Amino acid sequence: MSVMLSSTTAHDHWWSIAESMWARSIPRVTGNTLPPYRVSQCRYTVSNRLWNPGTTTRVFRVNRILIVVLLVLTACFARRGLAQSPSQPSLTDRLLAAGSDSLADQARERGDGVRGAILFSTQTLACTKCHAQAAEDLLGPDLNQAIAKLKDQEIVEAILQPSKVISKGFESVKILTLSGRVVTGRIVRRDDETILLRELSDANRLIEIPTDDIERLANDTVSAMPTKLADQLADRQQFLDLVKYLMDIAQAGAMPKVAGTINVATGTLEPRIYGKVLLDQFGCVNCHHNDTDETTRQRLMPAKQAPLLTSAASRIDPGYIRRFIADPHTIKPGTSMPNVMGHLSGDDRDAASTAITHYLVSLAGAPFHRDDVDAESATRGHELFHSVGCVACHSPRDEHGTESMPENSVALGDLSQKYSVAGLSTFLEHPHSVRPSGRMPDMKLTHWEAIDLANYLSVGVDSQLESSPMQADPSLIDHGRNWFAKLGCVECHVAKDAVQSNQHRQLATHSPALSQLDTERGCLSTGFGNWPRYELDDNQRDAIRVALAAADTALGDRDQIVLTMESFRCYRCHRRDDLGGVSDQRDPFFHTTNENLGPQGRIPPSLTGVGGKLRSKWMRDVLVGGRSIRPYVKTRMPQYGADNVAHLIELFAAVDPKPSVKITETPDPKEARKTGHELVGRSGLNCIACHTFQQKPAQTMPAVDLTEMAQRLHKEWFFQYMVSPQLLSPGTVMPSFWPGGKAIRKEVLDGDPNLQVGAIWEYLLEGRQARTPQGLQLEPIELLADQDRAVMLRRSYRDIGKRGIGVGYPGGLNLAYDAEQMRLAMIWKGKFADPGGVWRSQGHGTVRPLGTDLIAFSAGPDLDDARQPWIVDQGRPPHHRFTGYFLDDIGRPTWTYRYGEIEIEDYAIDGNDSDADQPLLKRSVTLNSQRPRDNLVFRVASGKRIRAIDEHSFLVGQSLRVRIDPQHQAQIVDAGSEKRLVVPLSLPTGRTTLEVEYRW
The missing domain is CATH 1.10.760.10 (Cytochrome c-like domain)
Structure with a gap:
């Protein structure tokens, strides 16, 4: 039959029919009764694989064939455990069945508030993303106020059934914009023009949506809090600990309100301070200096110095130097270098730029040489550039090297045309030797990191630029030296033997003090003339004019801090008061080595009140000495140079008071x-x-x-x-x-x-x-097999990754299987495993095999093409697909996967070698091919040394004996630094079985 229904109606209609049929039919297919929650799991799994609604209405042809297909699939998933789904009710289901009154009583009696506090703060539950004591603009309410109104059993219900009662003001809304975007979150602030929303998909993000851009706004009856949050806990005791902590909070009073975000700023820089930042950035005081000028006298940080040019022509292509001097804003848009040749004719500009280039080449000492880019080094450099903090100031780049945020970034220009790899790496490793003012900070790169980063930034160099080193023309050197003085270059740049006398200058014949400038003429005008021309927009010109108008007004300590932090771009990473912080666009490039630490594990700390927080000596160690206590934050704290930022230490201490708290002195x-x-x-x-x-x-x-x-x-x-x-x-x-x-x-x-x-x-x-506290040295957790049933643990294992599956057999043998690369990864004897590294770190650690005699096999799939094997890396082989496993009657798994058109079942059992009185592992690999297939190879073992004992037996290393069934012949092959024991296979259509025994 054919039926036309809406996608949602049809979906629910036919699934309700199918569910009732499954509930009646599955026992006949599988021999087992399927509980209701398993029926729902089957529905979810099958519908996700078969159902993909793409339009509002869809034609459904429902007949017996479809129902049969669904029943067969369901039976398959039921038999195989829904591809590793649990066979027992979830922790949430069991807790709901226990009842809120009973759980509240148990939490009061057995709960541990300290353990609950730690659970509350872990990223597994991520409670602090939405709830915080005294926070007022997060997704969830202030716990002190919200929970204080609840009875103990209502606290239990709030966790297990969050949508039952949603606190007023914390309802979620769905907003459909005119562009078709759907945003879900909590309204933090609303007026006639905009809605400020805390986004549900990213609890750290506030987004502002103009009301004119909203097509529809609807309340959501589902709480932002996850419905199965308790399933993230290990057991009931952890749930009781969490509830006990919330009970403790409920007994506390309300606290002062604080902002909920840690990396979003709301303020803007004052125009007068922004103008002073620009005066520094463009080096205005180098020409318009005056010892009586307040703007000069009040500075605590030294004026920005232009790059030192003595050895520039050995690092930088002389051809680039000539082009850049002649037209800096075209060659490097966004540069702070002014065009000092705009008033010259074309011929004079060419002559002057050429002469200055020859002058700089004469100072270099060593000629410029280009070198080839190392592709592997460039790949590592790409990772460095986008992780250690470079993109806090500079634009991130896509895979083609195109800048994705040029408008809000410090310009780099085309570095591949400018530098040699060696020259750029030297600069990156020691930037202050060339730019002592610290605006390009020292990122604490190692020698090899600097080389990697230089190779990455040099990708795309034009091979046509390769040329013989430029030799300085003696007849042009003096001309270049004179032009260097005439054009005012000497006012900003330090170069050996440069002419210093003002009598040679063309541009600075009238350079009044900043306080005496006509702000409508000269550098601030939009016209051309006998003055440097900067790339300024109207906003920048206005800010400079405001700063000049206030030139006689001294900056206070707080403003000096703002001036320094903005000049050195500290606000790109750090928030202080209502300024700065990591932007939403750059947030994805701030990484951590441990996700449990939350945003604080990857976002540089706030500097609000830092003077009242840190001791001056420690602050000096950080700012000047490069000391770090947050190795988990991948973004590095740059070094700017003591002369440039050391004044901040006293300023922070002067501005930020220590908290006013009552401290009771300790009598003993x-x-x-x-x-x-x-x-x-x-x-x-x-x-x-x-x-x-x-x-x-x-x-x-x-x-x-x-x-x-x-x-x-x-x-x-x-x-x-x-x-x-x-x-x-x-x-x-x-x-x-x-x-x-x-x-x-x-x-x-x-x-x-x-x-x-x-x-x-x-x-x-x-x-x-200090004495080591109890708990630092943790006893191992032993997970052991029962006497008559195997035990499994799906977690991350060493050299396997997160798709490792360990099996402990009743007979005292153990293995770990790599479901990512479809291979037997390791085998060992005795005790099974210590999962403490995983359980104690909320899933981020690794399982440690216990026992003895561990033997590890090499990475890469066991079954592969003999002629074109997969080149092993950390990923998944492209032609292999793990399809799950099923268990025998005592819990031993059979791994199932596909390689092209071949279906593989890999089954291992523990046995005993009666002759040698030792356990052995029997492995049976069944390959079912849809057509004949040649040139396959199956690896059964690997090691440093392998030798044949007889035709079918082999010794791997010193202790592992491997025996292959007589129907197959094994070969020993060299694979670089190791040897492999492989079985060549030519598969007919149908099933082929390979039997292997492991003794050690």
């Missing part, structure tokens, strides 16, 4: 240190679960080192932060162990927050000499 420091040691440990507040200690990373996340806290921080700031972390660091993953000023650990020091924090501070004062 020794006893306090002992208590602090206990609080930091696992049985106290478990700080060691997240923080590095003496450079040893924690299991959960490598947060800042505890042993450097007292060395870094002012005591007052530490006390304030510990009690109210969100107040000083909005969006932090640091939980509050004293919510509302009330201690979670009430049994310690009578629950006095001041005494507890003071005890921790006394302990931290010992720095690297």
